[in-house]
Amino acid sequence: MGHSMGYLKFAGWAVACAMLVAPAMSPAGARAENLTDETRAMLKALKFDESMMSGLDKELELPAGWLDAAKKEGTVSIYTTMEQKDWNKAEKVFRARYPGINVEHSEVKTTTQRTLRPLVAFKEGRPLVDVITGLSGNSFLFRDAGAFIDLNDLPNYRNNIPDELKVSDNITAIFRVRYWCIGYNTNKIKEADLPKTWDDLIANPKVWGNKHLGLGNRPNNWLVNLYTVNGEDWGRKYMDGLFKLNPQLRKEGLNGLLSLVAAGEMDAVIPAAMDRVAQIRQTGAPVGHYCPEPVPFAVSELGVMKNSPHINAAKLLTNWLMSKEGQVALFYANDATPAHKGLQGKEFVAFPEQIQGKKKAIAEDRDGAEEDALLKYWEALWLKGSGGPSPK
Amino acid sequence: MSAETLPGWRTAGFRLRFPRPSTLWHGAVFIVVATCVLAPLTLLILGSLSDARMPTDIDLSHLSFAHYREVWGDSSTYALFYNTFVYVAGAVAVGISIAVSLAWCVERTDMPGKVWIYAGVPMTLAMPGMLQAMAWVLLLSPRIGFINQFLQGLFGLENPPFDVYTLPGLIFVEGLRLVPTAFLMLIPLFRSMDPTLEEAAAMSGASPASAVRKVTLRLMLPGLVAVLIYQAVSALEVFEVPGILGMPAGLNVFSTKVYSLLHSATGLPYYGQANALAMLYLVIAVGATWAYARVIAKSERYTIVTGKGYRPRLFKLGRWRSAPAALAVAFLIFSILLPLLVFLYVSFLPYVQVPSVAAFKSMTLKHYVEVFHRDLIGTALWNTFVLVVVASTATVVLSFLVSLVIVRSKFWGRKLLDQLAFAPHAIPGIVMGVAFLWLFLQADKAGLALYGGLTSIAIAFTAGYISYGTRVMNAAILQIHKDLEEAAYVSGAPHWRTMWRIFYPLLLPSFIGVWIWTMLHVVRSASLPLILYDGQKNQVISVLIWNMWDDGSIQLVGAIGVMMILVLLALTMAIRVIGFGRAPKMQ
Numbered sequence: 001m002g003h004s005m006g007y008l009k010f011a012g013w014a015v016a017c018a019m020l021v022a023p024a025m026s027p028a029g030a031r032a033e034n035l036t037d038e039t040r041a042m043l044k045a046l047k048f049d050e051s052m053m054s055g056l057d058k059e060l061e062l063p064a065g066w067l068d069a070a071k072k073e074g075t076v077s078i079y080t081t082m083e084q085k086d087w088n089k090a091e092k093v094f095r096a097r098y099p100g101i102n103v104e105h106s107e108v109k110t111t112t113q114r115t116l117r118p119l120v121a122f123k124e125g126r127p128l129v130d131v132i133t134g135l136s137g138n139s140f141l142f143r144d145a146g147a148f149i150d151l152n153d154l155p156n157y158r159n160n161i162p163d164e165l166k167v168s169d170n171i172t173a174i175f176r177v178r179y180w181c182i183g184y185n186t187n188k189i190k191e192a193d194l195p196k197t198w199d200d201l202i203a204n205p206k207v208w209g210n211k212h213l214g215l216g217n218r219p220n221n222w223l224v225n226l227y228t229v230n231g232e233d234w235g236r237k238y239m240d241g242l243f244k245l246n247p248q249l250r251k252e253g254l255n256g257l258l259s260l261v262a263a264g265e266m267d268a269v270i271p272a273a274m275d276r277v278a279q280i281r282q283t284g285a286p287v288g289h290y291c292p293e294p295v296p297f298a299v300s301e302l303g304v305m306k307n308s309p310h311i312n313a314a315k316l317l318t319n320w321l322m323s324k325e326g327q328v329a330l331f332y333a334n335d336a337t338p339a340h341k342g343l344q345g346k347e348f349v350a351f352p353e354q355i356q357g358k359k360k361a362i363a364e365d366r367d368g369a370e371e372d373a374l375l376k377y378w379e380a381l382w383l384k385g386s387g388g389p390s391p392k
Numbered sequence: 393m394s395a396e397t398l399p400g401w402r403t404a405g406f407r408l409r410f411p412r413p414s415t416l417w418h419g420a421v422f423i424v425v426a427t428c429v430l431a432p433l434t435l436l437i438l439g440s441l442s443d444a445r446m447p448t449d450i451d452l453s454h455l456s457f458a459h460y461r462e463v464w465g466d467s468s469t470y471a472l473f474y475n476t477f478v479y480v481a482g483a484v485a486v487g488i489s490i491a492v493s494l495a496w497c498v499e500r501t502d503m504p505g506k507v508w509i510y511a512g513v514p515m516t517l518a519m520p521g522m523l524q525a526m527a528w529v530l531l532l533s534p535r536i537g538f539i540n541q542f543l544q545g546l547f548g549l550e551n552p553p554f555d556v557y558t559l560p561g562l563i564f565v566e567g568l569r570l571v572p573t574a575f576l577m578l579i580p581l582f583r584s585m586d587p588t589l590e591e592a593a594a595m596s597g598a599s600p601a602s603a604v605r606k607v608t609l610r611l612m613l614p615g616l617v618a619v620l621i622y623q624a625v626s627a628l629e630v631f632e633v634p635g636i637l638g639m640p641a642g643l644n645v646f647s648t649k650v651y652s653l654l655h656s657a658t659g660l661p662y663y664g665q666a667n668a669l670a671m672l673y674l675v676i677a678v679g680a681t682w683a684y685a686r687v688i689a690k691s692e693r694y695t696i697v698t699g700k701g702y703r704p705r706l707f708k709l710g711r712w713r714s715a716p717a718a719l720a721v722a723f724l725i726f727s728i729l730l731p732l733l734v735f736l737y738v739s740f741l742p743y744v745q746v747p748s749v750a751a752f753k754s755m756t757l758k759h760y761v762e763v764f765h766r767d768l769i770g771t772a773l774w775n776t777f778v779l780v781v782v783a784s785t786a787t788v789v790l791s792f793l794v795s796l797v798i799v800r801s802k803f804w805g806r807k808l809l810d811q812l813a814f815a816p817h818a819i820p821g822i823v824m825g826v827a828f829l830w831l832f833l834q835a836d837k838a839g840l841a842l843y844g845g846l847t848s849i850a851i852a853f854t855a856g857y858i859s860y861g862t863r864v865m866n867a868a869i870l871q872i873h874k875d876l877e878e879a880a881y882v883s884g885a886p887h888w889r890t891m892w893r894i895f896y897p898l899l900l901p902s903f904i905g906v907w908i909w910t911m912l913h914v915v916r917s918a919s920l921p922l923i924l925y926d927g928q929k930n931q932v933i934s935v936l937i938w939n940m941w942d943d944g945s946i947q948l949v950g951a952i953g954v955m956m957i958l959v960l961l962a963l964t965m966a967i968r969v970i971g972f973g974r975a976p977k978m979q
Binding site for chain 1: 533636652927945
């Protein structure tokens with residue numbers, strides 16, 4: 001029941017935000033903020049009104065001494081899953097805001113690499129990186145090691161991130177959200193065959209069975225959310241049904257799978273990120289994004305390393321990433337949907353019709369034992385499906 | 393007294409024996425090789441016994457056989473055995489059959505155009521297995537395969553005639569990949585065979601086919617078995633082909649299973665199980681290598697290679713003279729031309745689609761433009777260049793030093809050194825990667841920042857390739873008569889001068905050969921760097937291509953693939969022209 005309550009809280013929060021944001025977005029509510037040229041150029045490129053940044057000056061007010069200390073440190077390093085060319089777009093806006101602070105960005109593809117090495121270095125007392133994003137359910141390792149700082153002293157974490165998306169010890173922060181649903185080839189799947197609910201999907205092996213469906217090895221992006229809403233029994237039964245469809249279990253990454261859907265190698269793939277589908281669609285590829293109800297709503301977390309030698313610069317960057325300017329910059333960089341309470345308009349969502357009026361499913365127990373048990377069940381099915389020993 | 397006849401250790405009653413300064417380096421070479429081979433393997437074993445989820449949390453008081461029980465106790469492990477056996481046996485059968493046919497034709501028949509086969513077949517080494525597998529997805533996938541679509545359209549077939557996501561599909565692609573190396577290994581076997589035995593068979597009334605079956609093949613058997621085992625180990629270790637073609641269909645072999653365990657949905661890899669599985673793999677591979685060593689040792693009995701100068705009798709093919717050329721052309725089409733064409737095609741598309749008028753109309757150059765504008769591609773190319781130079785040079789130097797100790801010294805551990813140097817061949821790339829990952833993470837713990845960088849990949853490659861390097865160097869050094877060195881020593885030449893004036897010029901072709909072989913393998917291999925690299929700054933081109941494929945940038949992979957294949961082809965051709973310019977005389 002606690003899970004359903006979480007969903008209701010989120011739905012209530014979204015409605016409340018929309019009501020709060022609406023006046024602020026209107027020209028009457030706008031007031032001139034201290035925008036840099038880069039921010040103006042970014043807003044112009046996105047065709048957003050400058051009024052969107054209302055309240056930015058207040059958001060960028062920092063506790064005394066932070067900025068000077070950060071400038072003294074001069075550098076901050078960050079691991080993300082973003083391509084360098086995308087990150088560069090966001091970084092340009094940051095540099096214009098905080099000149100003199102150099103950002104060393106690394107696109108680190110695998111979870112292991114984003115997790116393992118920083119933890120090893122931390123345990124040995126050696127700083128390796130200041131900020132890590134894309135924790136993919138591994139934040140418990142950093143929690144166990146006491147590796148992340150408490151983010152509650154970051155004003156924009158406190159004020160801009162919905163409480164429902166915070167973890168109780170505040171060691172990680174949500175900085176972007178994504179809707180993970182079904183990416184499908186519009187030439188192969190008829191609209192009438194799209195399932196209304198997730199259960200409808202596994203009940204229709206004629207359309208979705210026999211290798212027509214591709215699965216990516218990322219249940220934490222969607223299934224954990226659905227399980228949160230529907231419960232453990234449902235989660236296990238659903239996985240059994242899903243694997244009985246005999247889907248293609250692909251080693252490619254989720255973006256790679258979408259390209260294969262566009263090529264027709266499979267009719268559809270789960271999970272598919274809404275923004276990525278939109279990007280591929282722009283090339284003319286016959287792809288669409290469809291969300292059965294409830295809509296899996298996943299979050300990307302970041303953490304700041306406790307032993308960071310650039311702790312002030314790291315806090316400054318993290319705080320900025322959760323400001324309106326930072327959030328829009330991330331959207332500008334690679335269509336990342338903001339987590340910021342004040343940026344929940346449909347202009348940040350590629351297929352708004354897929355989420356409007358539909359229930360959303362958030363994973364509340366992102367780090368807990370229940371999720372771990374569910375993922376292990378998935379892992380066993382995944383490895384069994386490919387003929388090998390399953391982890392116990 | 394020659395250098396090698398002097399004892400490396402003084403013996404005087406019960407006094408401690410000290411190595412002579414001039415032989416200290418023997419011990420140093422031994423330690424380097426032993427460290428490179430035994431240290432990662434020790435950690436691999438420890439990891440398979442440890443219950444720690446992270447490699448750095450190994451606690452010797454928490455060791456158990458739990459991971460072995462999990463791996464052995466699961467019936468699906470035995471499905472892996474079956475898949476792996478069929479895949480390896482099939483690939484080797486395809487690869488060796490084609491290679492034997494081609495090698496026999498160029499060496500023992502009067503077929504036309506031999507020089508093109510001598511030049512063309514080894515050139516297929518330039519096609520990385522990873523790109524070959526990706527190309528065959530686009531050609532023979534039952535859903536989008538261009539060949540399937542074409543044949544279905546042409547003959548009105550309801551179902552696609554080919555499916556590359558099957559064991560035969562894997563066998564076909566891996567079999568093609570094995571051909572060039574097998575061809576290069578078989579050529580000397582055919583060339584150095586004593587023809588008098590065949591002639592004797594012919595004199596006794598045996599038909600040519602019977603002579604081939606009863607004499608030629610039987611004489612070649614030990615050598616052929618050695619090549620076969622070598623190739624089987626190569627097929628066992630390859631991850632790229634089964635990773636791309638097997639995994640989507642649930643056809644796992646050992647290497648893909650180890651990969652899956654290392655890329656878990658739950659976040660952290662299942663190192664313990666991956667290591668326990670890798671240990672099984674290791675036992676199989678070591679067994680195969682042991683068999684290889686036995687066959688090599690026994691092969692002397694057959695004395696098919698003698699010091700006599702002769703040319704084997706050429707079989708006259710008559711009206712079948714063009715058949716071998718057709719086989720070679722077919723091989724080159726499947727190995728290079730078709731993959732190259734498919735990459736060329738997709739590299740111009742905005743998104744991957746089957747050939748059509750609309751597809752050709754939508755073609756764009758943007759992916760080629762992007763290649764030159766992506767910083768990461770430049771970084772990966774530079775890293776690959778550095779890695780190639782460092783790993784290839786280190787392999788040549790270390791192999792030479794190891795072989796010098798093995799062949800020319802009386803060092804106490806030279807036989808063990810020989811076995812240690814050859815052992816890495818038995819260790820599949822992905823297993824080697826896991827073993828080195830554990831080693832470098834421990835080194836990281838000790839403050840040696842090796843993990844993730846190019847140095848770590850270069851060390852792992854060098855350790856892996858000295859097995860090939862030392863085989864070549866052992867043979868080459870054995871061919872240099874000791875009189876030459878002794879003459880130099882008698883004339884008062886110091887060690888370094890003897891090396892420079894005697895060994896260097898005589899061994900230069902072997903140095904170049906090993907360097908090129910290593911270079912091609914370093915560029916092609918993805919399994920080891922995929923495990924060991926960390927961060928985009930340390931990506932090499934094979935990893936970049938793998939990640940791009942994973943990330944859906946198939947068209948960009950096409951553009952890079954086309955350029956990479958053309959550059960490698962040009963390079964191998966240039967090397968053949970410069971280094972083996974006398975090839976036409978071989979006819």
